[in-house]
Amino acid sequence: MPELPEVETIARGLQRAIAGKTIAAVDVTLPKIAVAPPGRRFSTSLQRDTIRRVTRRGKYVVFDLRSGRRLVTSLRMTGRLIVQANAALELLPYTHVALRFTDGSRLCFSEMRQFGRMRLVEADEPWDAALGVEPLESSFTARAFIGMLSGRSGAIKVFLLDQRRIAGIGNIYACEALWEARIRPDKPAGSLTKPAIRRLHAAIVDVLTRATDLRGTSVDDYVDAEGLRGGFQNRLSVYGREGQKCPRCGSLIVRTVLGQRGTWWCRRCQK
DNA sequence: CCGCCGCCCTGCTTGC
DNA sequence: TGCAAGCAGGGCGGCG
Structure with a gap:
């Protein structure tokens, strides 16, 4: 499940690999994946356009076109x-959309x-317009977070x-940041003290930065644009670690459900 | 505006 | 052993 660090890693890899390439043709094998413009127009409107730059916004990969x-x-x-590298290779399994470039890649x-x-x-x-602040940009301050x-x-x-x-945080980094800040996941957001919010703000920035530096977390499926796994799965403190010891206090990590999502945390040191 | 819920879909895990 | 049911999950639309 790619979150900000994984999507950032993918976007950087794509920027290196395909920036400047021109689209020769687009193959759509599962039309509902390509939502706009609908139908055949998705492919025809992309034809002959050029990838200028590949960036990230939240968990979205954004291809800027010429x-x-x-x-x-x-x-x-x-x-x-x-x-x-070339279209003679076998398609990746479950490929629903393929962009073919004029250089054969x-x-x-x-x-x-x-x-x-x-x-x-x-x-x-x-x-x-509906996406929130980028947590690794300067506009995401502790003061702004307190207000939110x-x-x-x-x-x-x-x-x-x-x-x-906040755009880009998913289940893994939400669990990890709350652990780092020593805050219970089910605590009402408005009840956090200012020091706790400052800790959480710092933890979000820290966890996302460290995970991006290690090219993301590969717990099961995630690989980057070159097919390589990330490195942060070896640094997880609580996510997916039910029954294992909390790295901070040694108490056993529990899994609960919150907002229909699995939630891993330490009952002893997250208050 | 806010919070909550169900849906989408497939592969893996669980339980009988 | 084999099969079916249950579960997981990000974003979105609908509802109150």
């Missing part, structure tokens, strides 16, 4: 964007669960997963 438009891609759980968008989406948006289209949480009755972990507030 025409000014953007191809916005959501990987959801099992989505992969893999570059193949190819980009496969594969997604086993079929939840992933690609959307071509116009130059002036505010496609990310005030008056909220919902659990802090559910808040962290809400992409309309």
Whole structure:
């Protein structure tokens, strides 16, 4: 499940691999994946456009095109964007959309669960208006975070997963940041003290930065644009570690369910 | 605006 | 051993 560090790693790899390439043709084998523009127009409107730059916004990979438009891609759980040197290679399994470039190379968008989406948006289209602040940008300050949480009755972990507030945090890094900040995942967001919010702010930035430096977390499916696994799975403190010892206090890590999501934490040191 | 819920989909795990 | 049911999960639309 690619979150900010994984999507950032993928986008950087794609920038190196395909920036400057021109699209010769687009093969769509599962039409519901390519949502806009609908039908055959998705492929025809991409033809002859050029990939200018590949970036990330939240958990979305964004292909900036020479025409000014953007191809916005959501990987959801099992989505992969893999570059193949030539089109004679066998397609990656579960490839639903393939971009063929004029130099003979190819980009496969594969997604086993079929939840992933690609959307071509116009130059002036505010496609990310509903997305919240980027947690690794300077606009995400502790002060701003304090303001965002005030008056909220919902659990802090559910808040962290809400992409309309902060963009890019998923289940792994929400669990890890709350552990690092020593905060219970089910604590009402508005009840956190200012020192606790400052700790959590620092923990979010720290965890996302360290995970990005290690090219993300590969717990099961995730690989980057070159097909390589990340390195942060070896640094996880609580995520997926039910029954194992808390690295800080030695108490056993528990798994509970919060907002229909598995949640791993330490009952002793997260208050 | 806010919070909650169900849906989408497939492969893996669980339980009989 | 074999099979079916249950579970997981990000984003989105619908609802109150």
